[in-house]
Amino acid sequence: MEFDFSAILLGLTVLFGVVWGLDRLFLYKQRKARLDAAGTEYSDPVPVDWARSLFPVVLVVLLLRTFVAEPFRIPSGSMMPTLDVGDFILVNKFAYGLRLPAFNNKVVDLGEPQRGDVVVFRFPGFLCDDGTGKLIRSGDPGCSDPHAKVPSQNWIKRVVGLPGDSIEVHGADLLINGKPVQAEEIGPYTGNPQRAEDRLMLDMGATVWKEHLGKVNHMIARMPAYNIPNPIPNAKVPSKVPEGCYVVMGDNRNNSEDSRWWGCMPEKNLAGKAFLIWMSWKGWGTGGVDFSRIGTVIH
Template identity: 35%
Template sequence: MSKLNIFFIILIVVAYAVWKLLDYWALPNTFTILLILLTALCGALWCYYRFAVFPKRKRQIARLEQRSGKTLSDEEKAKIEPISESGEFLSSLFPVLAFILILRSFIFEPFQIPSGSMEPTLRVGDFLLVEKYAYGIKDPVFQNTIIETGKPQRGDIIVFKAPLEPNVDYIKRVVGLPGDKIQYNEANRHITITYAKDGRECTENCLTKEFDYGTPQEDLEFNIIVGQDRNGMPVYSSDHPLKLVEKGDVEHQIHWDPQPPNATYMYNNYRLQDNYVTEWVVPEGEYFVMGDNRNHSADSRFWGFVPEKNIVGKASYIWLSLDKKQNEFPTGIRFNRMFSKIQ
């Protein structure tokens, strides 16, 4: 085994160990931190060779050729100021890593749908492109906004750091903006919004809108998850969810169960209007999000609001869709979903 192969194996082991250490600390942006460290290491070697070693080698080759009066062969040149294979390999990675880091940190980041909380809009096995620049250019580690480019709008599907688990990415649809008053009727599962004024809760001359809903129809493509087995695999019932169109600030499809469950007792930060209607007022700088699979989504109803700083970007396109179920291996490719825009 060559020295380069041994070095490459050691590098992978060290990188994996650092990755697991960062995961153990539950830090957000673990992969980004690791990518930055590796890019910095390769960049330092690239600069050292390009601006120190290579010019020195070039001068020595020119000096030897002038003394000997002949042109040195490639083998003879290679013996002058020789570079280790491992160092040359790492320095050659720098342009590629720098491109990936810039692309992933500021332009697009890939994201995979891990669960059915956004069905039927997004399915398990969908691979997405997330626009990192949609809501501002942010530093890749601490997520502080450097350049403002826009704000999330009602109906946008966003990827964000889970408020209770900042090392985990969630994906949901924006329902309420700062200052909005969201009412959710547990009996008929309808949403009503009283729109904010200048980012604050409206108290007079308010605009209130109740979303419109189409006729629910059984969606035979899906089965309702009723629990997990001993191995953590989802258990499906023979029942199918109902699919219907929700018309609010945007028009899109949603799922809900045939029978409305009463989950009010698990809600967070809400006001109880009556036995069925719960209400939230979105704080300044935060957002209220929900999954399109209304009865199978852990969202703002349960754990609260999403701070603007936690937002990673806007989900824009499906670039690959594997035909699979949650925690199972794929059985094919859904070609009809590939390269489609997310609504």
């Protein structure tokens, strides 16, 4: 089951605020007068006391997560080698504007994503029948029930194409507005073969490259022996990026379900810009805490 933590925080804030507020408006004075008359020391009922104590705490957490920074954990290897499975990152929530919690409607416009930004967004795809009766996420709008509500899930990718850009992808070759994106090979990928994500990349002969995406220089991984992604343009992604949309791709170019599969990422789905790794946990017996990654600025 997937939980929208922002929605939970919003619900708790409203609940605690209503309980505390209604008590103060309609019950507090009578209760206090009754206890004073009886010579009893005043105390709030337990539910009211909890609401009064927790309301400001939950409200502050909600405001910080909604408008300042929100923590996320990287669950997959689609952004390797930039972001590893088990990295805990912070996301700037005001980089692209202020949005209402849970509803994600933008209320203050503060900017737009730039080429090379690593962005967190709500997955914009659909729920589809995989042929066995199981509902799976898909980028295919022609699936059995393209209007089924998709539970909120945050994804992370790198912005490659901006609205109005002409994008072409053919295997490892990326062209933006007719110009090839330059990349130099650094060498073979190295990792811990005890970890499933590393073992896959080692078995598939992954190589690491430095890509120059506009003003951003960052690392990507290539392993064509594993998978050849869809080219762009295709049925879901036109050669020219539509207004209000962005083409996003994972840095693990041959192992990332991204715009090449499900289309452009709508601006309305943006959650924020990833900027810092504050913790990295490789797992028991496979590295533990990776102190070398803590404090890494995300480029």
